[in-house]
Amino acid sequence: MYKIVKREDLAPNVHLFVIDAPAVAKKAQPGQFLIVRNSERGERIPLTIADFDRAAGTVSFAFMEVGKTTREMGLLKEGDSLATFVGPLGEATHIKKYGTVVCVGGGFGTATVSPIARAMKEAGNHVITIMGFRSQSLMFWEDKLRDFSSELIVTTDDGSYGRKSVVTEPLKEMLQDPARTVDLVVAIGPAIMMKFVSKTTEPFGTPTVVSLNPIMMDGTGMCGACRVSVGGKTKFACVDGPDFDGHQVDWDLLLARQKIFIEHEKRALELWQCQACREQNS
Template identity: 70%
Template sequence: MYKILKREDLTPEIHLFEIDAPDVAKKAQAGQFVVIRVDEKGERIPLTIADWNREKGTVTVVFMEVGKTTRKLATVQADESIATFAGPLGLPTHIEKFGTVVCVAGGFAIATIVPIAREMRKAGNKVISIMGFRTKDLVFWEDRLRSVSDELIVTTDDGSYGRKGVVTVPLKELLEGAEKVDLVVAIGPTVMMKFSSLTTQPFGVKTIVSLNPIMVDGTGMCGVCRVSVGDITRFTCVDGPDFDGHKVNWDELMARQRIYLDEEKKSLELWQHSCGRR
């Protein structure tokens, strides 16, 4: 069992857990993930590592309530425990001195981009970060991302905070500007990563994305997380989760993510009915 040492509700549906997991903490790196189960009969789901403290032996994850398992996870309180916390899994994000790196994050993926921006800056890069949300009420970790960036741009779809619009607008402006952009790291909803990659492609700027397909075992055995990258089948859990965004077959990935929508909806409804939730 893995104890929740700290719980923080970043927004009504986005939550932070700091978990006692010393074996994971001592090996964790930016861009990697863990696979968790809420209880012994629970579904296995991947969560990206948002932070870690090797001295304390803790790992921080941030998740958003979407389906049954994340909603069930959100019922766990500080000082309670979850059944399994396996990791770190996946390949860490490649960190080196590229020059100017633009980190683009959408929604709760801000938690994923923060350690990457931090490590990129430590490596001597100039880091320009763009964080996008649907509305002001969903904004979190602005100060944390600002602290590891040389420049931060905030956007909201409805214009309630920061610039009005989507993240690809300031991204394109940076690419068109006088300063050369050497690398873009884009993490967030699949559609956002797709259009970030389409935005950078005409400029020939390498773009790294972190994919989140359906995943089960997280060790490359089941093949559920397969994606097509440059016409080659890759397993996200062991070959990724980072890939070249210009080579990903986005339409295939998005279609695969929709395969079990009906089953996911039914599972959530049954769980809500069983525990009297809506």
């Protein structure tokens, strides 16, 4: 069992758990992910490593409540335990001195892009972070990202904080600015955001790394659930990624494959809510 040593509520439906997992902490690198189960009979879900502390033997992840398993996880408290905590999985993000690196985080992706921003800064890059949220009430980690970044831009869809725009607008302005050179863009967040970041950078030929989030089962390259198409070749995101060249990703296939279990996911959530409601009323 893996104890939750700290829980932080980042936004109403986004939480950060710090887990006691020394063996995972020892090897964790920015960009890698975990497979987690709430309980022995729970569903296995992949979550990106948001931070790690080798000395304390802890690993953190941030998750957004979207369906049955993440909502169930949202009920866990400090001191509770997770049944499964496997990792680090996947290839680490390639960290080196590129020059100017723009890190784009959308929603929960802001937490997962943060260790990459920190590592890129430590490697000597000029790091510009763009954090995008739907609204100020969903925003978190502005101070933390400011520490890890040379420049920070916050956007909200509704204009309640920072600049009223989507993340691609300030990014496009930077790419168009003759006084600037952007050497790499790293984007993490919803697939649709990563798609549009990639479409924005493509005409400028700016290398763009995205962290793909297809459906995953085993996370070790055995089941094929995480199949994606990159540069016309089939790749397994869990072992070949999750980082890929955003200009080479078949986004339509990824977005379609993310929806293949949508009816089952809806049903699972309804059944769980119904059971939770019965338990509350009994």
